[in-house]
Amino acid sequence: MPEGHTVHRLARALTDLFAGQRLTVTSPQGRFAGGAALLDGRVLAGASAWGKQLFVDFVPADGGTRAPDDVRVLRVHLGLYGAWTFAGDGSAVVVQAIGAPRRRIGETETLPPVAGALDEPVPLPRGDESPASASGPEGDVALEVVADAPVPDWQPPAPRGAVRVRLRGVHAVADLTAPTTCEVLTPSEARAVVERLGPDPIRWGDAARAGTEPDPHDDPQRFVDAVRRSRTPVGARLMDQSVVAGVGNIYRAEVLYRARLDPFRPGSSVPVEDLRAVWDDLVELMLDGVRTGAIVTTLPEDRVPGGTTGRHRVRQNSDAVPGAVPSDASFYVYHREGLPCRVCGNPVLVREVAGRNLYSCATCQR
DNA sequence: AGTACATGTTCAT
DNA sequence: TGAACCTGTACTT
Numbered sequence: 252m253p254e255g256h257t258v259h260r261l262a263r264a265l266t267d268l269f270a271g272q273r274l275t276v277t278s279p280q281g282r283f284a285g286g287a288a289l290l291d292g293r294v295l296a297g298a299s300a301w302g303k304q305l306f307v308d309f310v311p312a313d314g315g316t317r318a319p320d321d322v323r324v325l326r327v328h329l330g331l332y333g334a335w336t337f338a339g340d341g342s343a344v345v346v347q348a349i350g351a352p353r354r355r356i357g358e359t360e361t362l363p364p365v366a367g368a369l370d371e372p373v374p375l376p377r378g379d380e381s382p383a384s385a386s387g388p389e390g391d392v393a394l395e396v397v398a399d400a401p402v403p404d405w406q407p408p409a410p411r412g413a414v415r416v417r418l419r420g421v422h423a424v425a426d427l428t429a430p431t432t433c434e435v436l437t438p439s440e441a442r443a444v445v446e447r448l449g450p451d452p453i454r455w456g457d458a459a460r461a462g463t464e465p466d467p468h469d470d471p472q473r474f475v476d477a478v479r480r481s482r483t484p485v486g487a488r489l490m491d492q493s494v495v496a497g498v499g500n501i502y503r504a505e506v507l508y509r510a511r512l513d514p515f516r517p518g519s520s521v522p523v524e525d526l527r528a529v530w531d532d533l534v535e536l537m538l539d540g541v542r543t544g545a546i547v548t549t550l551p552e553d554r555v556p557g558g559t560t561g562r563h564r565v566r567q568n569s570d571a572v573p574g575a576v577p578s579d580a581s582f583y584v585y586h587r588e589g590l591p592c593r594v595c596g597n598p599v600l601v602r603e604v605a606g607r608n609l610y611s612c613a614t615c616q617r
Numbered sequence: 618a619g620t621a622c623a624t625g626t627t628c629a630t
Numbered sequence: 631t632g633a634a635c636c637t638g639t640a641c642t643t
Contacts, residue, residue, distance in 0.1 A: 253624060253625090254624050254625095256624095257624080303624095303625075303626095328625080328626080329624095329625080330625050330626065331623060331624080331625045331626085332623070332625090333625090431625065431626065431627090432626085490625095492625095492626085499624045499625075500624055500625085501624050502624085503624095546624075585624085606625095606626095607624095607625085
């Protein structure tokens with residue numbers, strides 16, 4: 252799945268593309284017909300991410316009060332396979348797709364940075380081209396509306412596959428497929444979901460970067476305390492969204508490696524300073540993930556030129572942009588079972604922890 | 618064509 | 631601990 256950085260990118264994409272617009276909301280697949288009817292014709296007020304949870308606020312179009320009673324919140328969790336794909340009228344610059352790593356619906360590490368740092372705007376595919384030619388620059392491109400007037404006569408492409416929700420705005424459509432959760436909540440119900448989550452390194456980092464007051468919800472001390480409260484292995488604690496929100500299987504393995512921490516160390520035995528360092532590293536890595544759309548954890552000196560040999564999975568859509576870190580050089584341990592550790596040369600191990608494959612180096616991580 | 622796989626979570630046992 | 635769930639892609643026959 253998309254880890255937290257992906258969901259934060261999505262929140263920005265949806266806000267940048269649709270905020271303030273009255274949307275047509277449908278469920279081409281039909282499984283969300285009831286929910287779509289609750290949102291159809293409303294104005295998208297904004298979208299936000301907490302860990303891997305995406306919330307999209309809708310308010311009445313007729314100048315409702317925006318009182319909590321008037322707000323309906325679309326809550327989406329992408330699960331393992333969920334993704335959004337976008338298509339537009341050519342007047343907007345927008346992400347193509349964000350979600351599970353696939354060819355068509357793939358997030359890649361070869362992308363321009365997100366809005367605000369984009370050098371060359373890339374127009375959306377108009378949706379009237381063949382899939383191959385419509386793919387354009389691969390992957391996940393920042394978005395920014397560059398023209399106010401919608402292109403006349405533009406018709407969005409027919410939904411491809413099982414589209415649970417389609418949001419249609421002035422310039423573009425966003426299609427959601429395969430979410431594990433897609434529901435309409437009241438604001439207080441949405442708040443209850445957030446309150447079950449641990450602190451989110453991306454939200455904390457965003458506040459720090461903006462120089463604004465961070466939400467106490469995202470205070471790293473909550474993370475440190477939660478890990479140390481339990482004898483459960485630290486490698487399992489990091490996957491618990493009530494301990495830290497937004498970390499997934501890649502960030503878990505990689506951040507433990509970078510800290511040289513043995514994933515099987517009981518949480519209660521990990522020094523506070525080490526957990527502080529893990530948090531700081533998560534903030535840095537995940538903010539970078541939001542900026543670039545890719546997870547890259549290797550230091551330049553640890554990347555083997557030309558990549559590694561051996562049969563391990565590499566991501567789709569990779570290596571297309573000059574200067575991008577190749578997908579097979581991005582990680583220290585993730586998906587590198589049996590390959591030599593980039594630092595000590597001993598084979599990378601896999602073991603199942605918290606129901607997922609956890610990769611590590613027994614020599615480097617103690 | 619069938620099958621394995623995927624950056625996830627929840628519920629049952 | 632295991633199964634179920636959401637779907638598309640890439641690989642194998």
